Each structure stands twice: as structure tokens, then as C-alpha cells.
Amino acid sequence: MGRESERGASKKAPARSSLLRREEREKRRDASEVTGRKARTKSGGFSPGGEERGEGGSAVNSNASSVIAILLFFACFWFTGCQSLPRPGTHAPRKGDEIVVAGQFFHTGTPVVLWMDPGGYDAYRVERRFSEFDESGWETSKVDVPALTTPNRYGLRKQVLTDEEVNRVRGGGWDLPLLQDKVDQFVLHFDVSGTSRQCFKVLHDLRCLSVHFMLDLDGTIYQTLDLKERAWHATTSNSRSIGIEIANIGAYASTDKGPMTEWYQRDSNGMVRVVIPARLGESGVRTPDFVPRPARPEPVVGVVQGRELAQYDFTPEQYAALTRLTAALCKVFPKLKCDYPRDAEGKLVPQKLPDEELERFQGIIGHYHIQSNKVDPGPALQWDKLVEDARRLLKRETPAVQEKAATRMMRMGR
Secondary structure: HHHHHHHHHHHHHHHHHHHHHHHHHHHHHHHEEEEEHHHHHHHOOOOOOHHHHHHHHHHHHHHHHHHHHHOOOOHHHHHHHHOOOOOOOOOOOOOOOOEEOEEEEEOOOOOEEEOOOOOOOOOOOOOOOOOOOOOHHHHHHHHOOOOOOOOOOOEEEEOOHHHHHHHOOOOOOOOOHHHHHHHEEEEEEEEEOOOOOHHHHHHHHHHOOOOEEOOOOOOOOOEEEOOOEEEEHHHHHHHHHEEEEEEOOOEEEEEOOOOHHHHHOOOOOOEEEEEEOOOOOOOOOOOOOOOOOOOOOOHHHHHHHEEEEEEEOOOOOHHHHHHHHHHHHHHHHHOOOOOEEEOOOOOOOOOOHHHHHHOOOOEEEEEHHHHOOOOOOOOOHHHHHHHHHHHHHHHHOOOOHHHHHHHHHHHOOO
């Protein structure tokens, strides 16, 4: 019994020693964990050394990575919208007031019908617009109309381009900054045709000419070519200019009022209105039941190219549309100044500019400023009204205001 007790006692003693040693190891481990947690707290979770500290750092790094990923996602959404490409076949609507400049759309705040729109006038077409379709092709047209010397009625702005630029854009690849650097004149014409429909017939079908814009009696603007093209409308200024034909029967010697008598008549209330002769057929004016009236009821008499001429003014609708188009062009083309040729006293120059002055001039210009044998846009055009109203738009209207005005006009059917 005693030896067994001794053996039992000797067995219990090592067991207690082993237990004590295990407790001491656990105490040291606990102490190490406390020390590690303190170090991580002080260093933000990145304390050096120790297996436990390493595991804690990995957890913190994982959390930090998650936070960064979330922040990057919201930053992407905030700054770019993280927008995906539109779904195939999605309609891209237009406002109906856009002009096309080097393939890009720009708003004007007034109705514009493009050559690609229903009812538009397409100066890119080779065939005649108003002849019988089977007889409208080039082979027939060049025989029937000797004035049609080429199938194209427009060209390249070659005179203002270097050889390198010609090779770069000859296939149609104009970039906007290059075009903005070349265009610095906006040429105003009256069309002597009375309506935009008749004007396009004369230019395209009969005379082998073109113009970028036509402005009808009701204020509708038609664009027939991208502004990158060189339209044939103003001889020496074609390569640097944009042209517009304003529907108006023209200006005549004061003693010869035949055309004005046919086109301008008084109604039952004694008010002057434009009467489109029945011999011209369809008028093409888009506004239903529109009654065009000149902005001033009596002919305006003035001197152009040294000749006294009489002309009825353009319609208020034409002035409103021309003002917005002028403002838009002056905004898009930095070299196109919103002003007209003036003499030393600041008054309108009513005749052709000397060649050196024409070369220097940048702004809004009449056909008669370019050619001595022309008198358009005539003595009736209110140059100051046009320029001052366009400047007011450029100065005061924000894009949001212009867009609201455009939308309002679209709803009115103008």
C-alpha cells in the first residue's frame, strides 16, 4: 500500500507540474494577444511581427479594400454615370431646330428643315428636283438645261485649305475646329423667287447653283448642305462663307413696280400682304393658312450700288428666324463677328467693298458687298435690328433658355 501510494503520489506530482506549465503558457499567450491588440490599435491594424497580428492585419486590409471598392463604384457612377451604350435600335430624337456643322448638330431655337427631313431640299442630289422623275437624271438634265454644266452643285472649300488639309478632308472628313478656322462670313441674299420652293427650283434645277440655307416667308429655315461644303452663291467668298437666300421678290427701280404690284396687295382691311401668284403652283410654305405680311407696310426706298431702289421689307417671322440663326452661327464660328460692313462714321456701307477690305472683313455681309452687279439683300433689310437682336441673344440667353424657346416654337408649329 505504501509503495502504491508513493507511486500514485509520484504520478500526481508530474501531472500537477505539467498543468502548471500549461497554465503559464496560456498566461503568456494571453499576454501576447493583449500586447498585439494594443499595437494594432495604435498603428491602425498594421503592427509588425506575430502570427496573431498578421491575421488581424489581413482582416483590416480586407475591410479597407471593400470600402475602397465601394467608393470607386460610387465615384464612377457620380462622374460618368457608368452609362452603358444605348440598346440597338433606340431612337435618338431631335428638337427640330438643329443645323448641321461638320456632321454635328447645333441648336438655333427656331424651326429648321434639313435636307434629310421630309419636305426638305437636298442639294447633294444630282437629279433635278422638280422635273418628271424619269427625266430628272443627269444624262437627260445636261441636255435639257444647258446651264447645268456639272452633276454637283457644290464643292470643296479648296481656296482656304492647304494641300495637306485638302487631302485630309477631300473625302468628307472635316473636323469642326478646322471648319471654324476657315469660315468667317455669313452672306445674305434675297432670292427674287418669292418662296423657298421656287428658289430651290431655280438654283438646283435651272442654274447649277446652291446655298446652305433658305428662309421662307413663314420663318421656316431649310438647310440644303452641311456647312462644311462650299456652296455656289457668292463667287470670291464661297470658300470662306455660309450663304442664305431669304424669300423676297427683290428690289426694283422706283419707277418700275411691276413685280411688287403682283406680289404685294392690300386685303379688305387695307393691310398689305404677300400674294403668291397662282402660276407658280404649290407655294411650299409649311405653316397652314399662313398670311405673310411685310414688317413695314410701305416699300422701303434706298440706295444700293449708287442706284435708288424700292423694296418691301421681309416678314417679322423671317426676322425672328434669321436673328436666331445668325446668333447660332456667330456662336459656332468664332471668327464670324456679329456685325456688318461700316464706313468711317459707323454707318452701313451700301455698295461693294474694295477688294482689300472684303479680304479683311469677318462678319455678316450682303451679296452686294461682294459683287458690284448685285443689289441683294436690298435697301429694306434692317441691319441694325438683326445685329442688335442677335447680340442680345448671344449675351443674355443661356442654353437652357434657348432650348425652352425652341421647344415652345416647335409646339406652335412654326
